Amino acid sequence: MCHSPEVKIICASSALTTKLRFMLRTAERGANKVETKRAPHERYLEAFRWMLRARTFEDKLASLYRGGLISGGVYLGRGQEAVSVACGLFLQKGDILAPLIRDQGARMVFGEPLLDVARTYLGSKHGPMRGRDGNIHRGRPAEGCMAMISHLGAMVSVTVGALMAKRFKGERDFVGLTTIGEGGMSAGAWHEGMNIAAVEQVPLVVVATNNHYAYSTPNEREFACHDLADRAQGYGFEGCSVDGTDLAACLDVIGSAVKRARAGRPPQLVVASTLRLAGHGEHDDASYVTPEIRKESFAQDSLKRAEAFLLESNLIDPATLETWRDEAAAEVEDAVATAQKEPAPEAETEDWCALSMRHLVDQPA
Numbered sequence: 001m002c003h004s005p006e007v008k009i010i011c012a013s014s015a016l017t018t019k020l021r022f023m024l025r026t027a028e029r030g031a032n033k034v035e036t037k038r039a040p041h042e043r044y045l046e047a048f049r050w051m052l053r054a055r056t057f058e059d060k061l062a063s064l065y066r067g068g069l070i071s072g073g074v075y076l077g078r079g080q081e082a083v084s085v086a087c088g089l090f091l092q093k094g095d096i097l098a099p100l101i102r103d104q105g106a107r108m109v110f111g112e113p114l115l116d117v118a119r120t121y122l123g124s125k126h127g128p129m130r131g132r133d134g135n136i137h138r139g140r141p142a143e144g145c146m147a148m149i150s151h152l153g154a155m156v157s158v159t160v161g162a163l164m165a166k167r168f169k170g171e172r173d174f175v176g177l178t179t180i181g182e183g184g185m186s187a188g189a190w191h192e193g194m195n196i197a198a199v200e201q202v203p204l205v206v207v208a209t210n211n212h213y214a215y216s217t218p219n220e221r222e223f224a225c226h227d228l229a230d231r232a233q234g235y236g237f238e239g240c241s242v243d244g245t246d247l248a249a250c251l252d253v254i255g256s257a258v259k260r261a262r263a264g265r266p267p268q269l270v271v272a273s274t275l276r277l278a279g280h281g282e283h284d285d286a287s288y289v290t291p292e293i294r295k296e297s298f299a300q301d302s303l304k305r306a307e308a309f310l311l312e313s314n315l316i317d318p319a320t321l322e323t324w325r326d327e328a329a330a331e332v333e334d335a336v337a338t339a340q341k342e343p344a345p346e347a348e349t350e351d352w353c354a355l356s357m358r359h360l361v362d363q364p365a
């Protein structure tokens with residue numbers, strides 16, 4: 001469902017999949033006349049590989065956590081990779097990304113090295129948080145990737161502030177993108193951030209993932225409106241919904257929202273529907289998720305869906321898929337093995353600042 005006449009056309013996800021399938025088949029034939037149609041095909045494949053990398057890395061983190069090798073929490077984006085990868089894929093140098101706990105995909109696409117992640121979770125003193133934070137508060141602000149303060153709405157204001165700073169400096173053509181869970185959409189900080197974003201008309205995209213739970217609280221105990229995207233209008237945003245399990249739809253809808261924000265339209269809200277296919281964190285067995293809800297269409301696994309589509313359409317063969325899996329696993333193993341060999345921090349002897357690494361701060365004191 002879309003809330004602006006201009007965006008109506010992009011929001012019918014099943015029609016989109018049909019359109020993409022057609023484009024992919026056409027592109028596959030390789031005729032010259034399809035040259036202009038190649039972008040969606042290549043974008044889809046690129047996105048799928050990022051999803052695969054994110055899932056492979058997170059599966060490894062889960063296994064390290066179960067083996068007692070990670071202290072602190074491990075929070076995964078399993079099932080939300082299509083949304084998260086699409087969030088990173090349309091950003092460019094000079095943009096701002098403020099990711100949350102389920103955004104391994106977006107982080108990687110926006111340039112976060114795997115080694116940063118491995119070092120952070122494994123407590124290496126060479127990590128961006130110098131081994132002082134065990135999970136998701138890492139960032140590279142000098143490169144536009146904000147370090148997360150909280151999952152519950154704090155990052156909207158931070159992103160608005162970063163965008164206003166860019167405006168004051170006379171920069172052009174930039175956008176900021178931050179994410180939120182449906183639970184976070186009811187936090188006061190989120191409301192304040194959304195309001196000021198529209199007042200200041202900053203080029204912002206907020207991608208909300210309704211994964212149907214905020215920890216163990218189900219949707220019916222979280223909000224009473226019909227469609228969370230309806231809230232966009234009240235803030236002065238343009239709003240849109242998307243099936244978060246459908247990679248083609250996520251690419252189209254989130255890509256279009258980024259394009260509109262960059263073109264100077266009002267701030268954009270996209271609400272994606274999924275099911276969280278993990279516990280809130282790896283400490284949580286999610287036993288409160290009912291068998292009925294697991295049968296809903298929003299409970300599909302976006303990675304499996306994309307994989308089935310690629311195989312069915314003969315866009316990749318099983319051997320290629322296996323190679324991609326092996327490559328992703330090798331990258332992950334490599335990053336983890338490196339971080340595991342590195343020393344832990346020495347709190348008494350080291351310099352310290354809020355980000356733990358002075359060179360990551362925009363303007364060192």
Ligand SMILES: Cc1ncc(C[n+]2csc(CCOP(=O)(O)OP(=O)(O)O)c2C)c(N)n1
Pocket residue numbers: 102150151152180181182183184185211213214215276280
């Ligand atoms: C004030 C506060 N209360 C509770 C928490 C713990 N907490 C972090 S995320 C979260 C649930 C968020 O749900 P949602 O916004 O739907 O995001 P999801 O986890 O589903 O991605 C909770 C309870 C917190 N970080 N801060």
Ligand SMILES: [Mg+2]
Pocket residue numbers: 181182183209210211212213214215
């Ligand atoms: Mg949620």
